Amino acid sequence: MSSTKSVVQSTHRIPFQDLGRLHASIGDELDDAIRDVVSRSAFVGAASCSSFEREFADAHEATGAAGCGSGTDALVLALRAVGIGPGDEVIVPAMTFVASAEAVVIAGATPVLADVDPTTLLLSAETVNAVRTESTRAVMPVHLYGHVVPFDLIENWRSQGLLVVEDAAQAHLGSWQGRMVGSAGHAACFSFYPGKNLGAFGDGGAVISDDSAVLARVATLRDHGRASKYSHDEIGMCSRLDGIQAAVLSVKLRHLAAWTSRRQRLAEIYADRLGSLLVPWEAGAVHHLLVARLEAGARDRVREAMTNAGVGVGVHYPLALSQQPSLAPWHNDAAGAEAAGASVLSLPMDPLMTAAEVEIVCDLLQDLL
Numbered sequence: 283m284s285s286t287k288s289v290v291q292s293t294h295r296i297p298f299q300d301l302g303r304l305h306a307s308i309g310d311e312l313d314d315a316i317r318d319v320v321s322r323s324a325f326v327g328a329a330s331c332s333s334f335e336r337e338f339a340d341a342h343e344a345t346g347a348a349g350c351g352s353g354t355d356a357l358v359l360a361l362r363a364v365g366i367g368p369g370d371e372v373i374v375p376a377m378t379f380v381a382s383a384e385a386v387v388i389a390g391a392t393p394v395l396a397d398v399d400p401t402t403l404l405l406s407a408e409t410v411n412a413v414r415t416e417s418t419r420a421v422m423p424v425h426l427y428g429h430v431v432p433f434d435l436i437e438n439w440r441s442q443g444l445l446v447v448e449d450a451a452q453a454h455l456g457s458w459q460g461r462m463v464g465s466a467g468h469a470a471c472f473s474f475y476p477g478k479n480l481g482a483f484g485d486g487g488a489v490i491s492d493d494s495a496v497l498a499r500v501a502t503l504r505d506h507g508r509a510s511k512y513s514h515d516e517i518g519m520c521s522r523l524d525g526i527q528a529a530v531l532s533v534k535l536r537h538l539a540a541w542t543s544r545r546q547r548l549a550e551i552y553a554d555r556l557g558s559l560l561v562p563w564e565a566g567a568v569h570h571l572l573v574a575r576l577e578a579g580a581r582d583r584v585r586e587a588m589t590n591a592g593v594g595v596g597v598h599y600p601l602a603l604s605q606q607p608s609l610a611p612w613h614n615d616a617a618g619a620e621a622a623g624a625s626v627l628s629l630p631m632d633p634l635m636t637a638a639e640v641e642i643v644c645d646l647l648q649d650l651l
């Protein structure tokens with residue numbers, strides 16, 4: 283353990299991510315964009331929102347995008363827009379953020395928790411087949427950590443008559459074999475929570491789709507089911523992407539491809555050092571999170587030691603959805619997801635991190651094992 287001590291002592295503080303540094307690097311652009319919105323009082327239903335929607339859709343080679351108030355709302359709106367409602371079962375992976383399943387419940391449908399592949403931690407043909415019933419209407423593949431669920435699986439589900447709503451909250455600009463995230467499902471949903479690869483200065487979300495009818499329905503539902511100013515065809519929500527968030531997102535979108543390449547380069551350095559210790563990914567992954575698998579008994583000890591050494595780490599997610607109290611009525615067997623929850627450790631990942639910092643994190647982790 284003497285080498286551990288020396289690495290720990292030589293470690294300077296390496297944050298899990300550093301939003302302040304990222305925003306400072308483009309501070310003038312952000313200030314100008316916000317000042318512009320304020321000077322026009324263009325806070326809701328603003329031009330900045332429609333122009334961001336166009337830019338975000340183009341970045342994903344999608345027909346269009348509809349902004350909304352959060353990633354959770356994007357999922358609810360997309361589910362409703364593709365026609366999911368009471369009586370429908372929607373298959374959701376048991377290893378994801380709670381919002382994936384929560385959105386199904388809010389949309390009035392029934393979440394069916396599927397286990398995940400024990401290696402990739404993503405949905406697979408086998409885990410979906412294991413929970414599929416006559417009432418299954420849709421599948422929600424989650425591109426967890428920015429690792430993209432293979433599109434041949436998604437296309438197979440579609441060819442079997444299932445609706446597919448992709449949870450791309452962690453996968454902005456993700457791709458699979460050269461095709462952008464969102465191009466395989468009926469709709470894909472993004473979160474702009476501040477810490478996401480594309481993050482706002484508050485909450486925000488968007489749905490992208492190649493189906494104009496789905497986009498039009500999302501646009502109606504997010505705005506009180508409005509048909510005209512004071513005529514409302516159905517019960518909707520108040521979930522619009524506001525003008526300031528859209529302006530901030532447009533600025534950051536201009537830098538996203540470079541930031542994503544940088545994440546991919548850092549992930550390669552991590553992979554060279556840590557190899558099979560990492561949750562594997564395919565080309566096109568965008569590395570929202572960089573996740574190691576440790577022995578269940580070691581994870582919490584290593585987590586604490588890294589934190590004490592000044593290295594920011596996290597756990598995504600400690601509980602599988604099959605262990606979440608709020609989802610008790612829908613618990614299913616999900617041994618793979620539950621084992622993952624006990625063993626995953628997210629390491630620092632930030633586009634402005636240096637290669638030397640990655641090396642320090644890897645030295646420390648290896649010394650602690």
Ligand SMILES: Cc1ncc(COP(=O)(O)O)c(C=O)c1O
Nearest residue numbers: 352353354379381451473474475
């Ligand atoms: C996989 C996944 N789905 C959905 C969401 C919900 O997004 P939001 O927090 O913007 O509502 C998140 C964000 O935390 C997420 O990581």
